[in-house]
Amino acid sequence: MTHATDSTDFATLALPEALARNLDSLGYHTMTPVQAASLPPALSGRDVRGQGKTGSGKTAAFGLALLARLDVARFRVQTLVLCPTRELADQVAEEIRRLARQMHNVKVLTLCGGAPIGPQLHSLEHGAHIVVGTPGRVEQHLRKGSLSLEHLTMFVLDEADRMLDMGFEDALDAIIDDMPRTRQTLLFSATFDAAITPLADRLLTNPAIIEVESTHSRESIEQHIYALDGLSRFEALVQVLLHYRPSNCVVFCNTRAETQKLAEDLAHDGFSAKALHGDLDQRERDQTLIQFANDSVSILVATDVAARGLDIDALEAVINYQLASDLDVHTHRIGRTGRAGGKGVACTLISDRERMRLLELSERLGQELEPEPLPQPDALSTPFPAPMATLELDAGKKQKIRPGDLVGALTNAEYGHALDADQLGKIKVTARASFIAVQRRALKQALKQLQSAPLKGRRVRARTLS
The missing domain is CATH 3.40.50.300 (P-loop containing nucleotide triphosphate hydrolases)
Incomplete structure (x- = not known):
């Protein structure tokens, strides 16, 4: 060996x-x-x-x-x-x-x-x-x-x-x-x-x-097991989110149906959340991953298979909506935070019926995992929007578009609504479309600029990804 x-x-x-x-x-x-x-x-x-x-x-x-x-x-x-x-x-x-x-x-x-x-x-x-x-x-x-x-x-x-x-x-x-x-x-x-x-x-x-040992250590991941204490899982999750307020977070569910409903319920309550599961078509999956990677979506609600291959180095938090059905999967889930030398938090919500399986997990990890009371967020704490929004443009590599062309169009002062470069975020250019993150408060300004400023000599259509 x-x-x-x-x-x-x-x-x-x-x-x-x-x-x-x-x-x-x-x-x-x-x-x-x-x-x-x-x-x-x-x-x-x-x-x-x-x-x-x-x-x-x-x-x-x-x-x-x-x-x-x-x-x-x-x-x-x-x-x-x-x-x-x-x-x-x-x-x-x-x-x-x-x-x-x-x-x-x-x-x-x-x-x-x-x-x-x-x-x-x-x-x-x-x-x-x-x-x-x-x-x-x-x-x-x-x-x-x-x-x-x-x-x-x-x-x-x-x-x-x-x-x-x-x-x-x-x-x-x-x-x-x-x-x-x-x-x-x-x-x-x-x-x-x-x-x-x-x-x-x-x-x-x-x-x-x-x-080799995993690159994650107990020092890099702060792990919490939260008992529901009479609350519904959704209420408990909201408390955890409002307490930690992570800039990006993956919430793991065990089924596709639960993943979709939870993302919709979070969005309805004012959180920036989207679902990632196997029932989405490829275009929806790609767009969701782009938005999550560029800080336009703060909370990704995902199944394990759908999240496989998700590679976000600076993931602040992972939340298990319930214990994974396979205890090895639990270890893989929490290992997605606290990477690349950073710190992360991993939270798991458990009911009384899951305590026996928590004991099994504790033995498997050789680590004492004791349920603790849910954290209490500040009384004035409210759901938080993602800092960025994503614009999709109908031109990509096939039209010879490069990231610099998008920056040039959006910062060109000739057209009356130019953005500063520091208002722009990550750019992704695919075969036939381009995606650029802009600060949420500059979204309307960016759309007006793109209505006037040509991209590689031609007008392009731009829309906001919801």
Whole structure:
């Protein structure tokens, strides 16, 4: 079993010069435990079986390994990275592009379900070095003959446990059968239980086994168990929200129906809340995640599967509307806060009937978890709006739009309603649309500015995402 190496400096790794130079420019100097343990064997060509949770730095670990092995001159698909959800695949592809930005002309392509297949077929005709995708859509392209894995040298399976949970086993089998046997495989999973061991055994040859402690500690996460004390769950949740007033927070529910109703009830009471669950179509999911990431929505009410791949480093709070049905899931939920060296709070609401399961959880964690009275918010405390709002524009990468074009249009003083740059927030440009966060109080001004100011020489339609 491999644990972290003594040296955690990226400079000690045998990386190609362009990768090392880019890491330095990104401010990546010290490896996380999972990176220090997995990168040396991965760079030497060994298979790796890594146990790493969200936020442990595993994306950069396998991203550096696959880029170091890439032969850019050979314009063939050399690496396949499979992820359980489109959101995670998008994040992984973005991180690989960031790591590769000083390498010459590396083409990374995402192939995910929930997106139209036509543009993907067009992109595949033009070729790629690295494909990042979800199992169902990748298998579909293999069946169509639009994707070939003939030249594959590396295969990465990210969050393998969740893929099995989501029923992707048949798709995985079909994809694996289509790969060359002589390849390097890196498999990462939050857990290694009886379900995943056969898959790992089938895929890996003499792997380096990486197990590192989670990057979260009791010091970084302040955990509270709140007894309902005769209140309804909704009333108790409102008290917790008004007491902590987190700038961003995920509330976990156990069912899709409960998730939707709770988000609607919170919004009705004046909170900035939206639901994230499997019954939403892909456009709704994408827009909700964009709004949450750019501070236009403060509270995301989510199921566990829908929130998988959600990667917000500075998440202030996690609230369990009730204990998770699987106690391992509880640990994964609370591990989403207190990351990247920050502090976070994790609150769980429990009824009297859940106390026995709380005892089981306490034993599992080796930590005393005692129910405490609900916090009492200030008497004048009221629901809080998100600080930003999101504008959607009907132009994107297909129209050659870049983030700088949006900033230029909104801050151009010629058109009478210019905003200051510090009134603008995060920008996301997709294939056919662009999203920009603006301070909520400047929303009307921003819409007036966009009615007058051209974007890349043309007028665009803008609307506020609700």
